[in-house]
Amino acid sequence: MKLFSFEVPEPTEALPSIKSRYGILQWISSTDHKQLGILYLWVSLFFFLVGGFEAMLMRLQLAWPGLQIVSPQTFNELFTMHGTTMVFLVLMPTLIGLATYFLPLMIGANEMAFPRLNAMSLWMTLFGGLLLNFSFFAGGAPDAGWFSYAPLSEKNYSFSSGLDYYSIGLIVTGIGSIGAGLNFVVTTLTMRIKGMRLRKVPLFVWMVFINSFLILAAFPLLNAGLVMLLIDRQLGSHFFLPNTGGSALLWQHFFWAFGHPEVYILALPGFGIISEVIPVFSRKNIFGYTTLAATTVFIALLSFGVWAHHMFVAGLGNPINTFFAAGSMLIGIPTGIKIVNWMATMWGGNLYFSTSMLFAVAFILDFTLGGLSGIAVAIVPLDWRVTDTYFVVAHIHYVFLGGTLFTIFSGIYYWFPKISGRMLNERLGKWHFWLFLLGFNMTFFFQHILGFMGMPRRVFSYPDLPYYAILNLISSIGAVFMLIAVIIFIYNIFKSLRTGELAGNNPWNAWTLEWYTTSPPQLKNFETLPDVTSLRPIIDWEKQKAIQKS
Amino acid sequence: MKIVFRQTKLLMQLFIASESLFFVALIIAYIYFRNFSDTWEASTNYLNVKRTAIFSIFLFSSSGTITVAKYALENNKRKLLISSLILTILLGATFVFGQVTEYMDLYQQEVTIDQNIFGSAFFTLTGFHGFHVFLGLIILTIYLILTLLDVFRMRDPSSAFLAAEWYWHFVDVVWVFVFFIVYLMPLL
């Protein structure tokens, strides 16, 4: 009767390495949340290189008017795949990966609630991503933009099988993400260590938790839209074909009803990382713990009431536009409160600028800029001026890079010692930071101006109007700086994995539970844990120990 | 063991909530097109309400039989468990069979998925429901086989049955809505 046991498999052995006897096989068949977390991170790094490579090609093509480095068709495939890859195969898996690794550790659990579901999520994500990218070799990648507006995405207008790969690939990764979301919620609710009430859960866990509800609510909408698109393309139905009774706007509604929550899905866990990093490097408690959690709930709720701000020019009518403008602008309030809370956390602390902290501070500034340009396009008349120009491209990248990617870098510099047992080289880290910061702002700040100068997005070339060439060139040069920075980052990872300084359990003197165990943790994270009584368990326990000694 | 039970409950609740939204989206599409299409009325006439109502009763009653199965499981009645499981599967399969005949009928009257927007919306919505029923049948069959093999000890609080049962009820409830919206509303 041992055939089926529904218990949580409690790991017993040490973490395998590729060199150990069952190395690769064990990684592939693993259900350990730490191994899966690491795999998630590798997957996203791989796709980051793919997506970044596509971006570099685009910047090369746009560096000067009239260049013909890639064909128009290829260019369309490039930005579609760049956007899709970065959103679904880079930011999603990185954030989910970090959460898979650290959420159980931070709540004192040994595993996720459903380890096998966890493994399934990872492999679905990877498989969907490979499927999507396989389209390059199967007659042409999707070419209708990352939101694939119908009817351009229909068979009549996009002949290659790219969009079929797009639909299927995204459904597959989407199911993976739903699995991860389910797992996070259940784990957070049922597996916290004794004493860790919901008010004592680290903010990263809070935000992943809330985020998971967003995933559960948003992805079914995308899946529904995608299956309709797929059925349209494969079985000849008429959902999004206006000339035969369908509706082009319905797709837009479905996509953005998913798409807007999605961009917050990509932002909230990042906010969580920042809420862990800033206190540690300020040597202070987080300011306004409750507010930070509560504002996240607000943002999550509001995010379902703003989707039509992507459709302000679709002609939906003034009342509808007013409603969605109000929703969008309201999101500025809780987000603003968060920004102030992070700064207030730093106020009066002892700020230590490790690379991790540098990224966190840069995040605050650049994300504010991105958020403000978001409010700008939420003001309907301003959107009527700049939507689908490079201003929006600048907004996207200020919130995705200056927002989420900076938090991810921050998180990786912060947690790498825990994952690998070795520190990342700080000197290389500083190079990475400053080069990336420079390159990022150079590339994307000037795109605001290009937007003001009326340069539409998604064009493979542009007329030689005054200043277009020079601004685009600056932007492309900035991208090269980013490229160098990323190469340094990757070099740093590989070098530090081998020769980095040993980290010890708690190199940053942090206080959340993941720092209580060894670096890297054994397969079984914790043997026993004392009671958790505050937000800073490790410090409490140290104090107790000191008292006992004396 | 209790925690697994709790976890499965939670998992199923969340999963069902999430999956409902998928159907909500398909239903919204259906209603949207019903309100904005002019060829719609004519097409709904092809639907066979009576027959589908009868087959629906099979599906609805399977919700009852699976509750019996649960009772049997809790009270350690192996025979009752097996027979009620088989009955559930049969009832579900009958419903699927009903759907197939409905589809064939429509096909003969040239109402197909690529015929017009009604066909697209109708077949997608009911098709995905049918697909979910089909998955449920597979799940129940696996459970039946494992029970026959005595892999589950009786009174096993294992959460597997819970998951299957809830999923089955979910599929039923979805059909209540779909049946009402697709078949009954045109009659009102």
Next chain:
Amino acid sequence: MEKSIYHIFRSSSEDTDIMNELFFHFFIAAFIVFLLVAAFLIFIVRKYKTKTLEKDHFTIQENRLTERLTLFLASVLVIVFLFLTVKVIFKIQKTPTEDQKPFVKITGHQWWWEIEYLGDTLFTANELHIPTGDKFVALMESADVVHDWYVPALGRKIDMVPGVTNFVWIQARDPGVYEGMCNEFCGAQHTWMRVEVFAHEPKEFDKWFQAQKEDAVEKPDSLFQKGKQLFQDKVCANCHTIRGTTAKAKVGPDLTHFASRNKMLGGKAEVNYENIQNWIKDPQKMKHGAYMPNFLMTEEEINALAHYLYNLK
């Protein structure tokens, strides 16, 4: 003429004025918010920076004042700009009354514009000519995928959604040429779906309008006649209209007064003899993906056609 900087703040209409005004107001507000955040951040960083990772900790410090202050200030900002938004959009996107009949209907095609002057039902393509003066309503439709009409100086942008008829107010106070483009990604050649709007004094406009209403010119010279004949024989007439001839199809742009236009192919090239030749010789080379096939014509035929088209002033 020296090209001036092209930007979206150039205005020749009331609507654009209002939108720009709002734009600058928000810009100032956003700038102040950003400066506040930046200044605060820099201050904190400079004041509390340390060289080593300390071990001791402060106790919890909660001061609700900052939160409430942010809540208040941000709310004020939101309320003010929401109010302004509502004011402006109801002014700009006003539903036309009965007697404000639409003046033109613009239809987006992959990748060219069809323009229909309503009332007089005159069809042209790829260039919009309007009289200066009051604003008028333009209808927006699409023949295939979603396009977007945007001429910054003349008003807001508006999508052309297939199956939907949108409207927009257009106004040009001053005569001149206004650049615009398709602003929604619409396929391979979205890049070259630009448009120029020519605003004339009303009198000038009438003159232009009457000229356009004429059928295509006739010339007796043999090359012209040969080209005209070829246009019928070589299936060009299956897609294009040239009024006054038997070519009446509407798959591609109307070519009745083709040579009176400034640019062709969505702003990709000037209208001149050479470009016309190149285009007929190999459309895919000039505008890859355009829905006009290569007819594999001889040099002679191409010359005749180009000569013909170039004379359609």
